[in-house]
Amino acid sequence: MKYILASASPRRAELLTEMGLDFTIMPADTEETITAEKPGEIVTCLAKEKALKVNESLVLADNYCIIGADTIVYYEGEVLGKPEDKDDATSMLLMLQNRTHQVYTGIALCYKKNGQEKLLTFFEKTDVTFYPVDRFDIKAYIESGDPLDKAGSYGIQSGFGKHVRSIKGEYTNVVGLPIGRLYNELLKAKLL
Numbered sequence: 557m558k559y560i561l562a563s564a565s566p567r568r569a570e571l572l573t574e575m576g577l578d579f580t581i582m583p584a585d586t587e588e589t590i591t592a593e594k595p596g597e598i599v600t601c602l603a604k605e606k607a608l609k610v611n612e613s614l615v616l617a618d619n620y621c622i623i624g625a626d627t628i629v630y631y632e633g634e635v636l637g638k639p640e641d642k643d644d645a646t647s648m649l650l651m652l653q654n655r656t657h658q659v660y661t662g663i664a665l666c667y668k669k670n671g672q673e674k675l676l677t678f679f680e681k682t683d684v685t686f687y688p689v690d691r692f693d694i695k696a697y698i699e700s701g702d703p704l705d706k707a708g709s710y711g712i713q714s715g716f717g718k719h720v721r722s723i724k725g726e727y728t729n730v731v732g733l734p735i736g737r738l739y740n741e742l743l744k745a746k747l748l
């Protein structure tokens with residue numbers, strides 16, 4: 557089986573390597589327009605779009621599995637993607653500090669095995685609670701530039717982890733790829 561990661565995220569590539577998979581990277585160029593309402597549906601739809609986009613351009617005939625993923629932060633009905641600018645990042649972090657929010661990552665596996673093409677989607681949710689974080693700490697973190705390419709404007713693995721009071725669910729789900737769930741779904745679908 558040939559595995560293809562339909563993502564430009566270096567974190568996802570690292571996590572997939574950690575999972576022990578040999579794979580090729582083919583980032584998907586999609587608009588990421590939200591059409592669904594529920595957070596789980598939003599991330600699975602966006603992950604599906606990414607996997608299908610790469611599938612369109614693929615020349616492989618059989619025995620391949622494309623992995624698409626999408627991550628959002630969700631707080632009280634509001635979907636937080638990547639920030640537009642520093643001000644946007646500031647308001648997101650001020651809103652998230654001292655509270656509990658959810659991180660959703662959707663995965664889409666678009667695969668072809670024994671001549672049969674299939675699509676499998678699922679998502680994972682992780683609750684993250686932050687300690688109170690003051691404006692100065694938030695400003696300093698934003699000035700580091702780290703939040704700009706991350707959903708919810710923070711990296712739990714890269715600078716904002718020190719503000720985490722508790723987490724319920726898979727840690728790697730917050731970083732962008734829930735490798736425990738992914739590994740077990742691949743096993744179940746006999747794709748390993």
Ligand SMILES: Cc1cn([C@H]2C[C@H](O)[C@@H](COP(=O)(O)OP(=O)(O)OP(=O)(O)O)O2)c(=O)[nH]c1=O
Nearest residue numbers: 563564565626627706707710711712730731732
């Ligand atoms: C909350 C959180 C998000 N993130 C990242 C994971 C994702 O890379 C990013 C959310 O954006 P995504 O649109 O899910 O992914 P991406 O644009 O980085 O990559 P691609 O679309 O090509 O697959 O935020 C962290 O790295 N750490 C965190 O703690």
